[in-house]
Amino acid sequence: MSRQILDNALGAVGNTPLVRLDKIAAQEGLQCNLLGKVEYTSAGGSVKDRIAKRMVEAAEREGKLKPGHSVVIEPTSGNTGIGLAMACAVKGYSVIITMPNKMSLEKEAALRALGAEVVRTPTEAAWDSPESHIGVAQRLQKEIPGGIILDQYRNVNNSLAHEFSTGPEIIEAVVGTPSTSTKPSSGIVDVLVAGAGTGGTITGLSRAIKKAHNPRCTVVGVDPVGSILAQPEGLNTEGEGSQYIVEGIGYDFVPDVLSREPGTVDTWLKSTDEESFEAVRKLMRLEGLLVGGSSGSSLSGALRWLKSDEGKKIAQTKGANVVVLLPDGIRNYMSKPWFLKMALEAEPSPLAQRISSILQQS
Numbered sequence: 001m002s003r004q005i006l007d008n009a010l011g012a013v014g015n016t017p018l019v020r021l022d023k024i025a026a027q028e029g030l031q032c033n034l035l036g037k038v039e040y041t042s043a044g045g046s047v048k049d050r051i052a053k054r055m056v057e058a059a060e061r062e063g064k065l066k067p068g069h070s071v072v073i074e075p076t077s078g079n080t081g082i083g084l085a086m087a088c089a090v091k092g093y094s095v096i097i098t099m100p101n102k103m104s105l106e107k108e109a110a111l112r113a114l115g116a117e118v119v120r121t122p123t124e125a126a127w128d129s130p131e132s133h134i135g136v137a138q139r140l141q142k143e144i145p146g147g148i149i150l151d152q153y154r155n156v157n158n159s160l161a162h163e164f165s166t167g168p169e170i171i172e173a174v175v176g177t178p179s180t181s182t183k184p185s186s187g188i189v190d191v192l193v194a195g196a197g198t199g200g201t202i203t204g205l206s207r208a209i210k211k212a213h214n215p216r217c218t219v220v221g222v223d224p225v226g227s228i229l230a231q232p233e234g235l236n237t238e239g240e241g242s243q244y245i246v247e248g249i250g251y252d253f254v255p256d257v258l259s260r261e262p263g264t265v266d267t268w269l270k271s272t273d274e275e276s277f278e279a280v281r282k283l284m285r286l287e288g289l290l291v292g293g294s295s296g297s298s299l300s301g302a303l304r305w306l307k308s309d310e311g312k313k314i315a316q317t318k319g320a321n322v323v324v325l326l327p328d329g330i331r332n333y334m335s336k337p338w339f340l341k342m343a344l345e346a347e348p349s350p351l352a353q354r355i356s357s358i359l360q361q362s
């Protein structure tokens with residue numbers, strides 16, 4: 001793709017790299033391959049570009065979007081909104097985004113820069129209350145001529161985008177990369193680990209991998225403490241309803257696109273902000289990957305699963321491939337206290353101490 005002229009920015013959605021996380025794997029004593037799907041390299045900066053592009057193009061094919069008339073309205077934690085705003089900028093639709101107050105200023109700035117109107121809503125509002133980002137979007141859709149909610153929480157094109165783009169990219173990379181003596185590979189995706197917000201990513205990836213590639217792949221879902229997506233429900237009792245800082249994953253309802261069919265998500269883990277941000281630090285410091293908070297949630301879930309009774313066999317299997325979905329990048333969170341603390345308040349390294357002692361000498 002990078003060696004041809006693209007019609008517009010939407011041509012640069014997806015086709016993201018699958019990157020070895022060898023230093024983290026070594027630090028954790030893993031024999032398996034730990035592979036990160038780095039979604040921040042997509043044109044809009046996240047995995048959600050894919051569903052935004054597919055939902056808009058499907059709505060156009062179905063005659064639901066009319067240039068110069070339609071106003072796309074979407075409730076979002078930000079990234080789907082950015083993908084939609086990018087698509088609407090290219091295609092000439094107006095767009096209104098409703099987004100909870102918790103979400104970063106960086107996402108709001110990107111949305112506004114792309115031409116979207118942004119309406120903030122109370123983070124604590126229940127999903128089905130008129131004050132929530134979903135409730136406000138529905139009210140605006142009723143009142144604004146040409147208003148249409150493409151609805152990532154119900155739209156089949158959400159999970160289909162991952163079943164037919166993200167999934168095949170992962171499979172092709174794993175199958176197409178030869179096994180060598182120094183980098184052995186089973187040639188299949190043995191484990192997939194992903195967080196869940198709408199659940200479209202994990203549902204689509206599970207279907208892509210289990211239907212067309214490896215029906216025995218273990219799919220691990222990561223759900224923040226405070227959210228209710230994990231199964232069995234008993235996992236959600238501790239800390240139910242508590243607020244968490246990581247953006248993009250977890251909800252107080254189960255979106256339609258998150259399949260509850262047996263065999264879609266084989267096991268769920270609960271994640272905390274603390275372990276998520278520690279995992280972000282590892283991805284930055286050890287692997288040079290400038291990822292966002294939910295990438296840390298996925299990695300911390302993967303590392304915890306690999307230490308569990310269920311995962312330890314794979315952990316010690318040379319050539320087994322464990323794929324971790326890394327949904328977005330630090331661009332969305334640069335002014336967030338959790339990141340500034342990590343980046344600017346770290347303990348001075350021995351090198352930093354050496355530098356200051358040199359420079360203090362008159």
Ligand SMILES: C=C(NCc1c(COP(=O)(O)O)cnc(C)c1O)C(=O)O
Nearest residue numbers: 076077079080197198199201248294327
């Ligand atoms: C639901 C939205 N985002 C999902 C998301 C997810 C979860 O992806 P899902 O496919 O929605 O489950 C993980 N990480 C980040 C940073 C995300 O933005 C949204 O942007 O509206």
